[in-house]
Amino acid sequence: MAVPVWSVDPRTGNQREQAAVEATADEVDAAVRAAHAVRDALADREVRIALLRVAADELTADGERLIATADAETALGEPRLTGELGRTTGQLRAFADEIEDGGYLDVIIDRADASLTPPRPDLRRYKIPLGVVAVYAASNFPLAFSVPGGDTASALAAGSPVVVKAHPDHPATSELAGAALRRAAVKVGLPEDVVTVVHGFDAGVALVKHPLVAAAGFTGSVRGGRALFDAAAARPRPIPFHGELGSLNPVVVTEVAAAEGADEIGAGLAGSMTMGVGQFCTKPGLVLVPAGEAGDRLVTTLGEKLTDVAPGVLLDGRMRDAFLAGVDARKRLEGVEAPVDAGEGEGRTVAAGFLTVDGGRLLAEGDHDLLLEECFGPLTVVVRYADTGQLTALLGRFPGNLTATVHLGAADTESGTGARLLAELTPLAGRVLVGGWPTGVAVTPAQHHGGPYPASTSGSTSVGATAIERWLRPVSYQNAPEALLPAELRDDNPLGVPRRVNGTREVREG
């Protein structure tokens, strides 16, 4: 019997509508086989470019309904979701541009050279798609990290069909977005099975184990992501699993920065940690503030600003329970104080708050390691450090992160403090910020949204142009005649892709 998938309004907890049914094992199998069967249709680069651009158009055309549905399912609000839709369509178009650029193919050509010992054959390398990609959608970005998000866009750009496991927090939005992508496929002459959406926990597990699934992308919790990572690694034929699992996103405020800008930093922190009701994967979850008067001032400002923040609704009731339990467990730790109490708000809301603890507590062995784990929701932990020695010791205990941020004062660059801190933060994260706040992840080629485990299970990014690398593998042709080579590898380079030929880089003219 079909298991219904309900769309739920997190503001009320009420079921809105039945959005879909859970996919059975047979249905997952059929979806993967259908995707696999149409993979060759994505080989043509022009059709992939068209697909991504038309997909952006289709999403835009259905924007009003998408945003209203997403808001009803996630409570993230129309302004934020309007921005997110723009980000999502921009991302699809950016990957179309990357296909046109062709640099992602990483073409290297070494022509035959009989004068070498041993003689060198003609070798021509580029990258080909891996095959069907399984995408596990995130809860917190119902568009940009969900069905039409970066994983799907980059996989399609690479030439890989996609089966998306929808997130249960926004099944109706997922269905609408999936339909838009499939309409786009048909409009550009592709089979619609290049993208399929499936629902259900068991479907997700079946997907990562399917023999024809060649790679997976995931954004979500450490527990869920690690279970799928383990399943991907345990397959008879293991597959790459690109999971973004969790991140504390530490922020360091130097003595000088605190003295110069305590109020501004405190206010900025309050804004960043409550963005999207604290449900950003880049939320600053731990802030290292110096002991002393300037740091006190920063903390005071943070508290004042947080009391002004209206309570918000989390994505679902389970997350609300986990947030409240997480806050409670942290508050109970010895030496932890709660100047502004995060916790239950009116109705189904939660209030934003923060905790403080002395650095020495965190350095001692014991339960305080809980403070080094992400707490999803509007909470941050302010750690007061005694001196730079203690700061260094604290940083040495941190797990991997998506981001690490340092707020420097004017004198910190010259004094060497800035260089030292950058050197200490770089091993901890995939993106290192000087000033500003980690929330807000620019979609641009130089972006890196990943980082040491558990921030990511791989060395790749899930945002920005290089995300496409995850779905490709290199292949070299040896002594293949010109007539049998793909266009990208032919001598005359008809597509004008950037190449390295006999050690020299050739770039497109003009």
Add this chain to the structure above:
Amino acid sequence: MAVPVWSVDPRTGNQREQAAVEATADEVDAAVRAAHAVRDALADREVRIALLRVAADELTADGERLIATADAETALGEPRLTGELGRTTGQLRAFADEIEDGGYLDVIIDRADASLTPPRPDLRRYKIPLGVVAVYAASNFPLAFSVPGGDTASALAAGSPVVVKAHPDHPATSELAGAALRRAAVKVGLPEDVVTVVHGFDAGVALVKHPLVAAAGFTGSVRGGRALFDAAAARPRPIPFHGELGSLNPVVVTEVAAAEGADEIGAGLAGSMTMGVGQFCTKPGLVLVPAGEAGDRLVTTLGEKLTDVAPGVLLDGRMRDAFLAGVDARKRLEGVEAPVDAGEGEGRTVAAGFLTVDGGRLLAEGDHDLLLEECFGPLTVVVRYADTGQLTALLGRFPGNLTATVHLGAADTESGTGARLLAELTPLAGRVLVGGWPTGVAVTPAQHHGGPYPASTSGSTSVGATAIERWLRPVSYQNAPEALLPAELRDDNPLGVPRRVNGTREVREG
């Protein structure tokens, strides 16, 4: 009590000398900690360039002793080992050239742009070393895929210290090569702990589980490699495991090619499959030959040439036992014939041979799948295919490979046969050859020595310039002041590395 590691002469089975002792768990821990402690010393690119070049010089200077020792331990012969030493030193120098080139850093710079929505920050991305790399040496190339081989060279080039688990088949060679690398380190002013050699099975297991080991490279068997891969994935913090495990290296001979060059192809096959006594990871282990007269002639020539090949000594007694058992198990399969019997030769040698089987047998379910597994040593399996339909069906059953080769006739390109076969072979391998033989792996940027599982546990190559990618991860700096950026990311690009800046590729002049 220390467990001795003996150097054994495979020609006699006698112990030559005690080459080392097995590393205890404490010694492995000490080696990894020492490597981790000196990692910052490798940050300077000039010193890495010097290290690799001086390492090549040191190996060359000790070449006579290295070759004699390797020959005494592996029976591979001085001519082959002389060539392998040249390949090894050339490889070290080639990675020094890659550091100078700088393209491996994959620098992308997107400057701040306030006109965008949302405004774009300044983002600058390059790659940094992962940390200590564990290298598991192969048996069959005691230099080029062992202590001073491609994994070590590429890891040092990336800036990662290395702990090598030596292969038990050539411990004395490993000690000599390790000493040469450590001498080179000292000569260029580096701590010698940037490279350490350890011995022993348990040491290898401890290494992949060590919390400070950040990545691993392996060349060897499916069983051993998969066990280490599983251990790497099961760690609290999983690490990338780049394993090259096994490959059948299928070869397709078309009707036209057989008609045009049966004798030449048969003779070429005999040479390739017996190179290094059949102990190349790229040995053509399965050859698809058309049924009919031309194919018969190819098989006859193969048999004639193989009877001329002198029996050879395998790398160790265990491999000899496994080879003889593998040949025997395959010969027992229904419908398998052995026109030239591979098996025991005089003394400790083995004779080269080949098996034949009809394609139909291989398509039927059952024990014949054994023929799709690599048999390490001088054996190949000739599969006689009835027609192109059967050929396609056969190719569809193959596992992943390092290489796939097709021999085409003059008419095959125009008829579309060539294009069809290239399309069918490309999904099966990391390198696709048109004509020639897969043994012989050019060390050059366009090389790809990897392939779908079990050829490799990752999408990377272990030979050629891009092997360096395995030991790096990207990091992006956001809004970092010029003074705090690494040289590669500064506006003036003092090192002249290739970069993509605001979408435009900048390459070194001249």
